[in-house]
Amino acid sequence: xxxxxxxxxxxxxxxxxxxxxxxxxAVRANNIKASTRNQSSIAVSSDGEHWVxxxxxxxxxxxLENFPEIHPKNKVxxxxxxxxxxxxxxxxxxxxxxxxxxGDPLNIYCTEMVKQDLTTGFxxxxxxxxxxxxxxxxxxxxxxxxxxxNIDDLEFTALPLxxxxxxxxxxxxxxxxxxxxxxxxxxxxxxxxxxxxxxxxMIEPHVENAMSDADCVMVDGTFWSDDELASVGRPLLxxxxxxxxxxxxDGMIEFLDTLEKPRKVLIHINNTNPILDEDSAERDxxxxxxxxxxxxxxxxxx
Numbered sequence: 001x002x003x004x005x006x007x008x009x010x011x012x013x014x015x016x017x018x019x020x021x022x023x024x025x026a027v028r029a030n031n032i033k034a035s036t037r038n039q040s041s042i043a044v045s046s047d048g049e050h051w052v053x054x055x056x057x058x059x060x061x062x063x064l065e066n067f068p069e070i071h072p073k074n075k076v077x078x079x080x081x082x083x084x085x086x087x088x089x090x091x092x093x094x095x096x097x098x099x100x101x102x103g104d105p106l107n108i109y110c111t112e113m114v115k116q117d118l119t120t121g122f123x124x125x126x127x128x129x130x131x132x133x134x135x136x137x138x139x140x141x142x143x144x145x146x147x148x149x150n151i152d153d154l155e156f157t158a159l160p161l162x163x164x165x166x167x168x169x170x171x172x173x174x175x176x177x178x179x180x181x182x183x184x185x186x187x188x189x190x191x192x193x194x195x196x197x198x199x200x201x202m203i204e205p206h207v208e209n210a211m212s213d214a215d216c217v218m219v220d221g222t223f224w225s226d227d228e229l230a231s232v233g234r235p236l237l238x239x240x241x242x243x244x245x246x247x248x249x250d251g252m253i254e255f256l257d258t259l260e261k262p263r264k265v266l267i268h269i270n271n272t273n274p275i276l277d278e279d280s281a282e283r284d285x286x287x288x289x290x291x292x293x294x295x296x297x298x299x300x301x302x
Contacts (some may be wrong), residue, residue, distance in 0.1 A: 001187045002045045003218075004296040006053075006063035009037030010222050010270040011092035013059060014230035021232050021272050033278040034287065038063055039092045040198045040268040042183055042218065043070065043081075046153040053084045053185065054097030054196060065243065066297060077103060077253050082150045085139075086110040088180040088199065089117035090166050097124050109148070111158070111178030112138055115216040121168035141178055145186070159210055162202045163242050180242075184210055192302040193199060194218060198268035201242035203255055213263045215302050220244055220252065221266025221293065224273045224282055231272055246275070246286070253289050267294045 007013070014037040015024035026032040039057035051070055057063070064070050064079075072078035072105060086094055100106060106128065110118070117134055118125045125134050140146060145155040163180030165172050171179075182197030192215045200207070200220035211217045223229075223238040223245045238245045246252045246266070256264050266286075269275065274282040275293055286293060 001185070001190075001192055001194070001302045002048055002219075003216075003300040003302070004043045004045075004051075004069075005267065005294045005300070006043055006067065006069060007038035007057050007059055007151070007296070008267050008269060008294040009039050010092070011039060013037055013039050014269070014271040014276060016271045019232065019271055023274070023276050024271055026277070032276075034276045035210065036275075038267065038296055039175060041096075041155050042196065042267075043067070044194075045069075046151065046187060048130040049080055050082050050152070051080045052148060052151055052154070052156075053081050054188060055087060055198075056084055056092040057092055058095045058099075058101060061095030061099050063296075066144070079103065080175050083107040083109055083137075084285050085156070085183065086114055086118075087197075088163065089114045089122060089169065089182060090167075090199075091168075094118060094122070094124055098126060101128055101131035103132055104274075105135050107137065107148075107280045109137045109146070109156075111140050111181060113171075113176045113178035116171075117165060117169045120170055121222050139178075139181065141181070155188060155189050157186070158182070159184065159197075161197065161200060161207065162204060163199065163223065164227065169288045179190060182207060182210065184203075184214070187302065188233055190302075194300075194302060195262075196267075199242055200252075201239065202242055203244070208255075211262065212259055216263040216265065216300060217259070218265045218267050218300075221246065221269045221275070223270055224275055228270070228272050247282075253285070253291065256291055257289060263292070263300075264290060264295050265292045265300070269293065
């Protein structure tokens with residue numbers, strides 16, 4: 001199984017266009033050892049030719065341009081993308097669908113709740129019907145695996161996660177199963193699997209089991225501390241907006257330390273997170289715990 005990190009940043013990327021926090025200032029001035037980051041997305045393949053895109057960020061055009069394996073081959077127009085799996089309807093995970101409008105109908109896999117959001121509060125599906133069109137496929141939430149045509153040797157299983165729908169969702173204050181999911185991606189021939197959840201607000205028992213069984217976990221690396229956003233004048237707590245911070249009691253580091261089997265990779269890293277500085281004490285702490293920080297164009301092979 002081949003996994004390509006197209007974008008490793010949280011919403012807004014790094015540096016964020018309107019942010020002058022210490023990280024953003026320093027990376028613009030080239031004063032820290034840090035890499036710029038697009039907004040989070042990955043692509044997965046079993047053969048290196050046919051790919052599944054997970055989420056379509058606003059940065060998708062640049063991400064695909066930097067990924068030759070997905071470029072058209074032997075014809076004027078084409079793509080190695082066979083399907084797009086949308087894990088939630090957040091704006092930084094779906095806006096890129098509009099950039100992909102100049103081709104054949106998009107094969108999109110999503111839950112019923114995500115489809116509702118993308119046909120009502122943020123009606124991207126409706127807009128795309130006037131361009132390329134959408135072939136939408138429901139993702140089961142009962143634990144059944146699903147397959148994707150032309151994606152041989154891979155199967156996918158969705159895990160509902162505790163979350164809130166986006167602000168524009170008609171049921172923003174009435175959470176439903178399927179507002180946010182994690183995905184188990186398993187290679188049938190080898191049994192190798194990865195668990196992908198860029199937004200993770202709670203480690204529920206079914207999530208813990210999936211992460212324990214995985215060969216690689218790619219999980220929420222948004223914030224280092226619960227009150228991190230206070231540094232940019234936003235009185236929001238990480239846990240209140242659906243992200244487990246890395247540090248502190250019941251933090252991501254503490255939980256990942258309990259897992260012996262998987263390779264541990266953080267993704268969806270906010271521009272304020274001190275782990276973006278590769279020379280920081282926080283980054284050293286992650287290294288001591290065997291936790292990696294993903295970066296744009298990172299390749300993982302299982």
